[in-house]
Amino acid sequence: MAEIDQAAVEQVATAARAARVASRRLALLSRADKDAALVALADGLDAATDQVVAANAEDLGRGRGSGMPQGLLDRLALDPQRLAGVAQALRDVAALPDPVGEVVRGSTLANGLQIRQVRVPIGVVGMVYEARPNVTVDAAGLGLKSGNAVILRGGSAAESTNRALVDVMRAGLESQGLPADAITLLEGGRDAVRALLTARGLVDLIIPRGGAGLIQTVVTESTVPVIETGVGIVHVYVDAAADLDKALAITVNSKTHRPSVCNAAESLLVHEAVAADFLPKVLAELSGAGVVLHTDAESGGAADAAGVAHQGVTEEDYATEYLALEMSVRVVPDLDAALEHIRTYGSGHTEAIVTEDRAAARRFTSEVDAAAVMVNASTRFTDGGEFGFGAEIGISTQKLHARGPMALPELTTTKWIVEGDGQVRA
Amino acid sequence: MAEIDQAAVEQVATAARAARVASRRLALLSRADKDAALVALADGLDAATDQVVAANAEDLGRGRGSGMPQGLLDRLALDPQRLAGVAQALRDVAALPDPVGEVVRGSTLANGLQIRQVRVPIGVVGMVYEARPNVTVDAAGLGLKSGNAVILRGGSAAESTNRALVDVMRAGLESQGLPADAITLLEGGRDAVRALLTARGLVDLIIPRGGAGLIQTVVTESTVPVIETGVGIVHVYVDAAADLDKALAITVNSKTHRPSVCNAAESLLVHEAVAADFLPKVLAELSGAGVVLHTDAESGGAADAAGVAHQGVTEEDYATEYLALEMSVRVVPDLDAALEHIRTYGSGHTEAIVTEDRAAARRFTSEVDAAAVMVNASTRFTDGGEFGFGAEIGISTQKLHARGPMALPELTTTKWIVEGDGQVRA
Numbered sequence: 001m002a003e004i005d006q007a008a009v010e011q012v013a014t015a016a017r018a019a020r021v022a023s024r025r026l027a028l029l030s031r032a033d034k035d036a037a038l039v040a041l042a043d044g045l046d047a048a049t050d051q052v053v054a055a056n057a058e059d060l061g062r063g064r065g066s067g068m069p070q071g072l073l074d075r076l077a078l079d080p081q082r083l084a085g086v087a088q089a090l091r092d093v094a095a096l097p098d099p100v101g102e103v104v105r106g107s108t109l110a111n112g113l114q115i116r117q118v119r120v121p122i123g124v125v126g127m128v129y130e131a132r133p134n135v136t137v138d139a140a141g142l143g144l145k146s147g148n149a150v151i152l153r154g155g156s157a158a159e160s161t162n163r164a165l166v167d168v169m170r171a172g173l174e175s176q177g178l179p180a181d182a183i184t185l186l187e188g189g190r191d192a193v194r195a196l197l198t199a200r201g202l203v204d205l206i207i208p209r210g211g212a213g214l215i216q217t218v219v220t221e222s223t224v225p226v227i228e229t230g231v232g233i234v235h236v237y238v239d240a241a242a243d244l245d246k247a248l249a250i251t252v253n254s255k256t257h258r259p260s261v262c263n264a265a266e267s268l269l270v271h272e273a274v275a276a277d278f279l280p281k282v283l284a285e286l287s288g289a290g291v292v293l294h295t296d297a298e299s300g301g302a303a304d305a306a307g308v309a310h311q312g313v314t315e316e317d318y319a320t321e322y323l324a325l326e327m328s329v330r331v332v333p334d335l336d337a338a339l340e341h342i343r344t345y346g347s348g349h350t351e352a353i354v355t356e357d358r359a360a361a362r363r364f365t366s367e368v369d370a371a372a373v374m375v376n377a378s379t380r381f382t383d384g385g386e387f388g389f390g391a392e393i394g395i396s397t398q399k400l401h402a403r404g405p406m407a408l409p410e411l412t413t414t415k416w417i418v419e420g421d422g423q424v425r426a
Numbered sequence: 427m428a429e430i431d432q433a434a435v436e437q438v439a440t441a442a443r444a445a446r447v448a449s450r451r452l453a454l455l456s457r458a459d460k461d462a463a464l465v466a467l468a469d470g471l472d473a474a475t476d477q478v479v480a481a482n483a484e485d486l487g488r489g490r491g492s493g494m495p496q497g498l499l500d501r502l503a504l505d506p507q508r509l510a511g512v513a514q515a516l517r518d519v520a521a522l523p524d525p526v527g528e529v530v531r532g533s534t535l536a537n538g539l540q541i542r543q544v545r546v547p548i549g550v551v552g553m554v555y556e557a558r559p560n561v562t563v564d565a566a567g568l569g570l571k572s573g574n575a576v577i578l579r580g581g582s583a584a585e586s587t588n589r590a591l592v593d594v595m596r597a598g599l600e601s602q603g604l605p606a607d608a609i610t611l612l613e614g615g616r617d618a619v620r621a622l623l624t625a626r627g628l629v630d631l632i633i634p635r636g637g638a639g640l641i642q643t644v645v646t647e648s649t650v651p652v653i654e655t656g657v658g659i660v661h662v663y664v665d666a667a668a669d670l671d672k673a674l675a676i677t678v679n680s681k682t683h684r685p686s687v688c689n690a691a692e693s694l695l696v697h698e699a700v701a702a703d704f705l706p707k708v709l710a711e712l713s714g715a716g717v718v719l720h721t722d723a724e725s726g727g728a729a730d731a732a733g734v735a736h737q738g739v740t741e742e743d744y745a746t747e748y749l750a751l752e753m754s755v756r757v758v759p760d761l762d763a764a765l766e767h768i769r770t771y772g773s774g775h776t777e778a779i780v781t782e783d784r785a786a787a788r789r790f791t792s793e794v795d796a797a798a799v800m801v802n803a804s805t806r807f808t809d810g811g812e813f814g815f816g817a818e819i820g821i822s823t824q825k826l827h828a829r830g831p832m833a834l835p836e837l838t839t840t841k842w843i844v845e846g847d848g849q850v851r852a
Contacts, residue, residue: 028792107814113803115813122825123795204825225651225826246848253850365843366454369549377539377846386851387541387842388533399548399630399839400651401827413825416813417791420803422672424679425812 004198008191012151015184016202019124019149022179026147027121029178031098034145037176038094041144044172045087045137045165049080055164056133063131063157071260076131076158086134089391090141096390099408100147114419119412121147123204126186126196127393128218130210131155136165139207140183142393146411151203153186153193155210163187197222207406209394212321227402227410229394232262232349233321234379237338237364240273241357244281246376247274250354251282254379256289260323262395263350263382267318267328269338270299275331280306283329291325298331318345335360339367346370348397350382371397371404430624434617438577441610442628445550445575448605452573453547455604457524460571463602464520467570470598471513471563471591475506481590482559489557489583497686502557502584512560515817516567522816525834526573540845545838547573549630552612552622553819554644556636557581562591565633566609568819572837577629579612579619581636589613623648633832635820638747653828653836655820658688658775659747660805663764663790665781666699670707672802673700673780677708680778680805682715686749688821689776689808693744693754695764696725701757706732709755717751724757744771761786765793772796774823776808797823797830 026034045052056078063073078086099119106116125148127139136154143150154162162185170180186192197206200223208218212231219226236254238247254265270278279302283293287308294313295303303310310329317328318341332338342351352374353364361375372382382404384392389407396402402410452460471478482504489499504512525545532542551574553565562580569576580588588611596606612618623632626649634644638657645652662680664673680691696704705728709719713734720739721729729736736755743754744767758764768777778800779790787801798808808830810818815833822828828836 024793109812109814113807117830120795220649223646225824227826243848249848249850257851361845367450369546370841372842372844375843375845376848377844378850380851381539381844381846381849382842386535388535398651400653403839404543404842413829415796416798416808416830417801418798418803418807419787419801420807422669422675422802423807424675424804425683425806 004194005191008188008195011188011192012186012195012199013202015151015186016124016199018181019151019184020202022181023121023123023147023149025179026144026149026182027100029147033176034098034147035094037173037178038090038141038144040176041141041169041172042087042090044168044175045083045090048164048168049083052078052083052161052164052168053080055160058160059131059158068157072131072157076133076161078133078161082134086137089138093141093145093391096145096408098145099412102409104414111423112420113423115416117414117416119409120415122411122413124149124151124202125411126151126153126203126206126224128153128193128196128206128208128214129155130214131157133158133161133165135209136162137169138391139393140166140169142391142408142411144182146408148411149182149184151184151186151196153196159187194221197224200224207394227394227396227406228398229396229406230262230349231321231347231397232264233267233319233345233347234263234265234350235267235269235342235346236265236352236354236379237269237342238271238274238278239335239353239355239357239360240271241360242271242274242278242354243356244274244278247278247354248282248285250352250376250378252285252289254352255286255291255327256325257378257380259325262321263379264323265327265352265379266320266322267330267345269341270329270331271335271338272298272331272333275299275302279303279331283308283310286327289325291327294326294328296330299329321347335363339364342368349395350374350379352377352379371395430620431617434614434621437614437618438612438621438625439628441577441612442550442625444607445577445610446628448607449547449549449573449575451605452570452575452608453526455573459602460524460573461520463599463604464516464567464570466602467567467595467598468513468516470594470601471509471516474590474594475509478504478509478587478590478594479506481586484586485557485584494583498557498583502559502587504559504587508560512563515564519567519571519817522571522834524571525838528835530840537849538846539849541842543840543842545835546841548837548839550575550577550628551837552577552579552629552632552650554579554619554622554632554634554636554640555581556640557583559584559587559591561635562588563595564817565819566592566595568817568834568837570608572834574837575608575610577610577612577622579622585613620647623650626650633820653820653822653832654824655822655832656688656775657747657773657823658690659693659745659771659773660689660691660776660778661693661695661768661772662691662778662780662805663695663768664697664700664704665761665779665783665786666697667783667786668697668700668704668780669782670700670704673704674708674711676778676780676802676804678711678715681712681717681753682751683804683806685751688747689805690749691753691778691805692746692748693756693771695767696755696757697761697764698724698757698759701725701728705729705757709734709736712753715751717753720752720754722756725755747773761789765790768794775821776800776805778803778805797821
C-alpha cells in the first residue's frame with residue numbers, strides 16, 4: 001500500500017487528540033446535561049434550516065452536474081421537512097435511557113470486595129459513510145448520548161451539507177458549555193480517510209456504514225478496531241411444513257418492502273414438497289411487484305408454467321446482494337440443503353424460515369449462524385427501531401462486541417470497579 | 427511484509443476448515459455432553475501422565491541445551507503433580523455454568539414478535555501463546571465448554587509437550603464420539619503463525635497470550651479480529667487521605683505477591699501530603715522484599731533519609747512493565763497529577779487508589795480509563811478466578827467485546843432469535 005500523506009496523518013492526529021480531550025469531558029456528563037445538549041443541537045438545526053438547505057443545494061447542484069444517479073441524489077437531498085425529521089431524531093435520542101453508568105453485573109466476593117461492571121463510553125469513534133447527511137446528525141447524536149466523541153467522514157458529494165450541519169452542531173455544543181471537538185468533520189481527500197483508519201491508539205473504533213465496497217475498504221485498510229455493518233445476503237426458506245399464506249406475505253414483504261436496505265431478502269429457497277403449490281403464486285406476485293427473478297431449473301419450470309418472466313440463476317446470483325428488485329430462487333430437497341445453501345452464500349445478517357414444524361424451526365434457529373434468525377416473520381424486522389432500541393447506528397454482521405442492530409449500549413465498553421477496605425491477596 | 431509461504435497458508439486453511447466443521451458439532455452439544463467430554467479429557471491426561479512427562483522431558487532437555495533461562499524452564503516444566511493440576515482444571519471447567527444458550531435479553535414487541543438475544547459460540551478461535559503447556563489444556567477446555575473449536579499455537583520450545591497433550595485430548599474427544607478437530611495444534615514455522623493471523627473468514631478470533639512483544643506482533647500482523655490481553659503498566663496511587671497501613675499492605679502486595687504477572691503493580695504514586703510519613707516505611711519494606719526502586723527526586727530523598735538503596739527514575743521507567751521486583755516511585759502534588767500520570771503511562775489494565783476520601787475515590791473510579799479500577803484493594807485482584815468466574819483465558823486490555831478478565835461468556839457471541847406467526851412490516 002502506498003504511504004499516507006504525512007500532512008493527512010498530522011491532520012487526523014490533531015483532530016483525534018482534540019476529540020480525546022473532549023471525550024473525557026463527555027464521559028463525565030450527567031444524562032441531564034447530555035439530553036439538554038441534544039435538544040439544543042436539534043433546536044440549532046431547526047433555526048439553521050435556511051443555511052443547511054442552501055448548503056445542500058450546492059451539493060445537489062454539483063451532484064446533478066456530475067451526473068449523480070437519481071437514487072443517490074434522493075439520499076443526498078435535505079429539504080426543510082427532512083431536516084426537521086433529522087433534528088427530531090436528536091430529541092428522540094434525548095428521550096432514550098443513558099447507557100453510561102449502567103451496572104451490567106456485580107457481586108460481593110467472599111473477601112468482602114464489592115465488584116461491579118459498569119458501562120462507560122468507548123472514547124473516540126470514527127464513522128465512515130456515504131453521501132447521506134442524515135447519518136451525520138444521527139451519528140453525532142448517538143455519539144453524544146453514549147459519551148463518545150465522534151470523527152465523521154461522510155461521502156464527499158455531501159461535503160457542503162455536512163460542513164453546515166457540523167458547524168451548527170459544534171456551535172450548539174459550545175452554547176451548552178461543552179467542547180465543540182466532541183463532533184468533528186474530517187475533510188480532505190482519500191489520504192485523510194486512510195489516516196483515520198490507521199490512527200490506532202488515537203481512535204478507539206471505526207464504524208463503516210454503506211455499501212459492500214466501502215465496508216471492504218475500511219475492514220482491509222484499518223488498523224483501528226472496526227465493527228463491520230450491513231452486507232446482507234438474506235434468505236427466506238419456505239419449509240415443507242410452511243403455512244403458504246404466511247410464506248407468501250413474508251417473502252413478498254422481505255423482498256419488496258424496501259429493497260435497497262441490508263435486511264431485504266435476496267434469495268428464496270423453497271422445499272420441493274411445497275414447490276408446486278407455492279411457486280406459481282409467489283413468483284407471479286413478486287414479478288407483479290417488479291422483481292426480476294433468477295430461477296434454478298425447477299423454479300424456472302414453475303415460472304414458465306405460470307407465464308412469469310424469469311432468467312436463469314447463476315452461482316454469482318446466489319452470492320449477490322442485489323439491494324434492488326431482483327431475487328434468486330432455488331428449490332431444495334430438504335432442510336439440510338437449505339442450511340447448506342445458507343452456509344455457503346449467506347452473509348450472516350438475517351435468515352428466515354417459514355414453517356409450522358417446531359422441529360424444523362428449532363433446527364433452523366440453532367444451526368443458522370447469523371446475527372438474526374426469523375421464524376415466520378419478515379426479514380425486514382432486523383432493525384434497531386423495530387427491536388425497540390429507539391435508534392441504531394448500524395447492523396453489525398460480525399461476531400465480536402456487537403452482532404445485529406447496534407444501539408446506544410453497543411457504543412459503550414465496560415470498566416470493573418472494585419471497592420475494598422484494604423484487601424490484599426494471600 | 428514478506429509473502430507468506432503458500433504451503434503454510436494451505437496448511438492453516440485446511441486446519442481451519444476442519445475446525446469449522448467440528449465447531450458446528452460443538453455448537454449444538456448439550457452442557458451434559460460437553461461436561462462429560464471435559465471429564466474424559468481430564469481422565470485421559472491422568473492416564474497418559476508418563477507419556478506427557480516424557481515428552482516434556484524432551485522439551486526441557488532441548489531448553490537446557492539451548493541455554494533457556496531458569497524462569498522459562500520452570501514455566502515449561504510439567505511433572506506428574508502439575509499435570510494432575512492441569513487435568514483437574516478441566517474438571518473445574520466442567521463444573522462451571524454453560525454460557526451457550528443463555529438469554530441475554532429479550533422482549534415481546536407490540537406486534538407480537540418474540541425476540542431474544544441468545545449466547546452462541548464464536549466458532550473457530552486461534553490461541554497464540556508462549557511455551558506454557560498449561561495454556562494448551564486451559565484453552566482447549568475453555569474452548570470446548572464454550573462450544574468453540576480451537577487452533578492452538580504454543581511456543582516452539584514446548585512443542586513435544588503440546589503435541590503429547592493435544593494427541594491425548596483429541597483421542598479423548600473421539601472416545602466421546604466428538605470430532606477430534608475441535609482441538610488442533612498448529613505446527614510449523616513462523617509462516618504457519620502468520621498464515622493463522624491472516625486467515626480472515628476462516629478463523630473468527632485470535633487471542634494472543636504472553637509478553638508485550640508477542641501481543642504486539644499478533645495485533646500488528648493479524649487481519650483476523652484480535653482480543654489484546656495482558657500488558658499491565660499498573661499504578662498504586664496513595665492519596666492524601668489514605669489509611670497508611672492499608673496503603674502499605676496494598677502497595678507491597680500489589681508489587682511483590684507475584685511480580686511476573688500482568689496485574690502486578692509497576693509504579694507507586696504518592697500524594698505529597700503523606701510522602702514524608704509513608705515513603706520511609708513503604709520504601710524500606712519494598713526494598714527489604716528485594717524490590718529495585720526507581721525514585722524521583724522527592725522519593726529518592728526519602729529513600730536516602732531512610733537508608734534504602736534506590737536509583738533515579740527515567741521517563742522510560744514510567745513506561746515499563748517490569749514483570750519483576752522493580753518499581754518506579756513518584757511523589758505527586760495532587761489527585762489531578764496522579765490522574766495525568768496514569769493517563770500518560772498506564773496501559774489500561776488495572777489502577778488502584780488508596781484513600782478514605784469518598785470524593786477522591788469517586789473521581790478516580792470515574793476518570794481513570796482502565797479495565798479495572800480498585801479502591802483500597804490490591805491490584806492483584808484483577809483475575810477471573812478472584813472475580814468468581816472460575817477460569818479465565820486472559821485479561822483483555824482493549825475496549826471492544828471484552829474488557830478485563832475474560833471467562834466463558836467472553837468466548838461467545840450472540841444471535842437474535844425472532845419468532846412470529848406471519849408478521850410483516852407495514
